[in-house]
Amino acid sequence: MQNMALEKIKELITNNKFICNDMYEFAFFNRTRLTTKFCDFLSPDSKLYSSSLNPLFSFELDSSNKYLLKSFELISLRDGVLPLLSFFRRNPAPEKIDPIVVVDEELSSLVPITWRERVVLRRVVCLNKTISKPQNKVVVFVSPEKKSIPLEILKNEMSKLKKKIEKNCEVIIFFSSVNRRGEEEVSFDDSWRYRVFQVMVNELSGYNVRVLDWREYASEDFSGSKYFFINPLRYYFTDSFLHHDILQRGARPLFELNEELETKCILKLSACHGFVLHQDFSKEYAIDKGMLEYILKNEKVEKIDKDDYASLHIASDEFQSLAHDVSIDLYHKGQSFSC
Amino acid sequence: MNRKKVALILKEEISAWKSCQSITNNLEKVYRKIFEKNDVKIIKVPESFNRYNAYNVASELKAQNIDLIIWLDHKPNAACLLEALDSVYQGTSFEKKPKFVVHLFGDFVLDCLGWQAARIALNNWPIHFFTASKKQKELVESFFISERENVSVVPFPVDESNFYYDPSEELRKLFRSKSGADPDDLILLYTGRVSYQKNIEMLVKAFSTIQNFFPKKVHLWIAGDWDDILMPYSGKFGPLGSFFAQFSGTSEKYLNNEIKFLGKLDSKQLIEAYNAADLFVSFSTYNDEDYGMSPAEALSSGLPCLLSNWGGYISFKDYSSKVELIPVVFGATRPQVNIELARKNLIKAINELPLNSSERNKISKESQEKLSIDGVSKFISSIIGDLNFVSVNEFSTDFLKLCVLSEINPGSPFKNGRKLELSDFYKVVYAKYGS
Numbered sequence: 001m002q003n004m005a006l007e008k009i010k011e012l013i014t015n016n017k018f019i020c021n022d023m024y025e026f027a028f029f030n031r032t033r034l035t036t037k038f039c040d041f042l043s044p045d046s047k048l049y050s051s052s053l054n055p056l057f058s059f060e061l062d063s064s065n066k067y068l069l070k071s072f073e074l075i076s077l078r079d080g081v082l083p084l085l086s087f088f089r090r091n092p093a094p095e096k097i098d099p100i101v102v103v104d105e106e107l108s109s110l111v112p113i114t115w116r117e118r119v120v121l122r123r124v125v126c127l128n129k130t131i132s133k134p135q136n137k138v139v140v141f142v143s144p145e146k147k148s149i150p151l152e153i154l155k156n157e158m159s160k161l162k163k164k165i166e167k168n169c170e171v172i173i174f175f176s177s178v179n180r181r182g183e184e185e186v187s188f189d190d191s192w193r194y195r196v197f198q199v200m201v202n203e204l205s206g207y208n209v210r211v212l213d214w215r216e217y218a219s220e221d222f223s224g225s226k227y228f229f230i231n232p233l234r235y236y237f238t239d240s241f242l243h244h245d246i247l248q249r250g251a252r253p254l255f256e257l258n259e260e261l262e263t264k265c266i267l268k269l270s271a272c273h274g275f276v277l278h279q280d281f282s283k284e285y286a287i288d289k290g291m292l293e294y295i296l297k298n299e300k301v302e303k304i305d306k307d308d309y310a311s312l313h314i315a316s317d318e319f320q321s322l323a324h325d326v327s328i329d330l331y332h333k334g335q336s337f338s339c
Numbered sequence: 340m341n342r343k344k345v346a347l348i349l350k351e352e353i354s355a356w357k358s359c360q361s362i363t364n365n366l367e368k369v370y371r372k373i374f375e376k377n378d379v380k381i382i383k384v385p386e387s388f389n390r391y392n393a394y395n396v397a398s399e400l401k402a403q404n405i406d407l408i409i410w411l412d413h414k415p416n417a418a419c420l421l422e423a424l425d426s427v428y429q430g431t432s433f434e435k436k437p438k439f440v441v442h443l444f445g446d447f448v449l450d451c452l453g454w455q456a457a458r459i460a461l462n463n464w465p466i467h468f469f470t471a472s473k474k475q476k477e478l479v480e481s482f483f484i485s486e487r488e489n490v491s492v493v494p495f496p497v498d499e500s501n502f503y504y505d506p507s508e509e510l511r512k513l514f515r516s517k518s519g520a521d522p523d524d525l526i527l528l529y530t531g532r533v534s535y536q537k538n539i540e541m542l543v544k545a546f547s548t549i550q551n552f553f554p555k556k557v558h559l560w561i562a563g564d565w566d567d568i569l570m571p572y573s574g575k576f577g578p579l580g581s582f583f584a585q586f587s588g589t590s591e592k593y594l595n596n597e598i599k600f601l602g603k604l605d606s607k608q609l610i611e612a613y614n615a616a617d618l619f620v621s622f623s624t625y626n627d628e629d630y631g632m633s634p635a636e637a638l639s640s641g642l643p644c645l646l647s648n649w650g651g652y653i654s655f656k657d658y659s660s661k662v663e664l665i666p667v668v669f670g671a672t673r674p675q676v677n678i679e680l681a682r683k684n685l686i687k688a689i690n691e692l693p694l695n696s697s698e699r700n701k702i703s704k705e706s707q708e709k710l711s712i713d714g715v716s717k718f719i720s721s722i723i724g725d726l727n728f729v730s731v732n733e734f735s736t737d738f739l740k741l742c743v744l745s746e747i748n749p750g751s752p753f754k755n756g757r758k759l760e761l762s763d764f765y766k767v768v769y770a771k772y773g774s
Contacts (some may be wrong), residue, residue: 131601132601248579248580249564
């Protein structure tokens with residue numbers, strides 16, 4: 001039974017049968033204030049990209065219509081640890097008409113046993129190499145947000161980067177997901193961005209460093225260059241627009257795996273990259289169910305604190321703490337890494 | 340050149356469009372060459388050029404006594420400066436106002452509201468437009484009505500030091516060996532955006548159905564970035580990866596080892612690729628195909644061309660005897676080349692390949708004479724003294740209709756109701772491009 005979901009996807013890929021689902025458009029154009037705000041917060045990582053897997057964040061589904069999920073045959077959750085845990089909390093076991101759900105393979109241990117038959121895992125792979133001339137530059141993507149990137153972990157990631165690149169390599173930094181989340185109160189400050197930048201500049205002392213804004217990013221030539229995506233905790237998202245964009249534009253990961261792809265189930269997303277899809281659930285379920293039940297008592301997902309100021313969250317404080325600890329735990333167990 | 344003070348106006352930022360980057364750089368070189376003995380002032384304006392910036396630039400031009408202003412870039416819209424000039428030079432007679440030359444790019448139609456806003460200034464100012472092709476000239480003239488002709492065709496220049504034919508064939512051998520093609524194989528090359536608007540699916544389909552008709556192995560190389568712009572004019576927008584998804588759905592079955600996507604090439608790789616190839620092919624029917632930097636570069640590198648009979652491509656017939664055109668038909672979603680004629684033309688063109696070294700050298704020299712920086716400099720020098728600098732008296736009904744539709748559907752003026760098809764009005768406006 002477990003492979004049925006994968007077989008179904010293989011069939012769709014082989015027959016080049018794209019699932020045109022009007023509900024995908026519906027979900028996109030009927031986002032609530034909460035989901036719009038949260039997608040804006042995660043932008044440009046959350047920007048839309050095209051795939052027959054119907055890529056969406058789970059919070060885009062739940063907030064607009066409770067039956068929306070069931071109208072899909074297949075859906076790919078772009079979720080990181082927090083939204084994914086929240087999704088499985090609200091949907092502890094699949095119903096008969098629930099879709100096949102595709103999840104990032106690094107988060108396989110967060111998929112409840114009850115769902116594993118219906119869940120397919122994905123990871124991004126590079127396909128054909130183009131003949132673009134190699135450029136001695138590496139693009140570093142980072143979301144300078146407190147929960148996404150604790151400074152110690154950032155330092156750790158930066159030392160991985162430095163070990164891999166030469167001193168004359170140009171390092172281009174693009175800060176993503178830096179939009180405010182609605183916390184317009186003075187207590188929410190932006191200093192974390194500065195601290196992240198400070199750590200990066202210190203760590204990259206002696207390198208030729210350039211910071212790009214969105215416009216510069218859009219017009220930069222990345223063909224033949226390398227990229228390093230710093231999202232080690234995968235706290236908010238796993239499936240970033242930027243990841244697909246940079247690959248489509250001819251860059252390759254700094255830490256590229258050499259793997260045999262011939263026998264794998266691959267969904268091509270561009271001439272240069274795609275997803276490997278599989279159902280290899282070798283990791284045990286990582287969540288303490290007792291703890292989960294305890295903290296979920298009286299959970300209030302959306303909090304609107306004041307008339308003019310809105311503090312938006314997709315989960316309660318307790319749930320966020322749990323998700324953050326799970327992210328850090330996965331990171332330290334080496335189950336999650338940047339590429 | 341008897342003009343005393345010339346101002347070249349360029350955009351500060353590098354254009355996101357690869358072809359526009361080359362065009363602006365090359366135009367700047369052209370004018371520096373023409374006005375090498377004159378006082379030339381370069382003014383760079385931001386893409387976000389607003390009325391405040393425009394007023395300051397206009398005041399600076401007045402203070403410097405500039406008497407010829409040349410606008411070189413596609414963005415921002417030159418109309419913004421024109422309005423400010425009209426304000427700053429209020430009270431100055433028509434004859435004493437500095438003459439204004441504007442190089443128009445493909446996005447002229449998209450910018451119609453900017454030009455409409457500058458209606459009064461257009462009525463008052465001595466202006467001359469340069470279009471890159473005859474068809475674009477017809478398009479502009481169908482919108483702007485003037486007492487005397489104030490639109491001339493000036494092709495966008497190609498930098499001959501970057502795009503040339505290498506008679507030693509070293510570049511040809513080098514790129515072929517890198518790309519896994521044998522010396523005797525025939526290579527068809529497309530360069531540019533890999534885009535819905537460029538009819539890449541049709542190119543792949545037409546090629547794959549005729550590639551085995553020849554004794555020699557024939558390859559199709561497609562070089563460039565994938566883009567997902569789709570057809571905004573009809574309201575058809577696509578997120579990242581949408582064109583690849585569409586292409587996979589319709590064309591995967593036609594792909595084989597002889598069809599290769601090379602990715603984006605830098606200018607050094609491009610000249611190698613043009614030299615390595617035997618024929619340049621493009622079936623583009625892009626609405627902004629007012630010219631075609633890729634065919635211009637290909638010709639300059641001595642490559643014969645097989646092109647769609649569309650927009651700016653049609654002018655290349657005037658620059659080389661080795662350009663063939665395939666008729667275009669207007670479909671509901673986009674204009675396309677006639678597939679049967681495309682196949683026939685491909686077969687005919689491939690049967691004439693490869694050209695020998697002297698033939699390729701001839702194509703290169705012939706086209707460079709008219710399209711190189713040197714050639715375009717000489718051409719502009721020969722006409723600039725006699726240009727009519729007259730005001731635009733009126734807009735045509737079609738132009739005003741376009742403006743209304745652009746206000747209703749920003750960016751998609753040719754939307755056909757709720758369908759993702761092009762309206763009949765698109766066929767009215769672009770009929771000239773496909774004739």
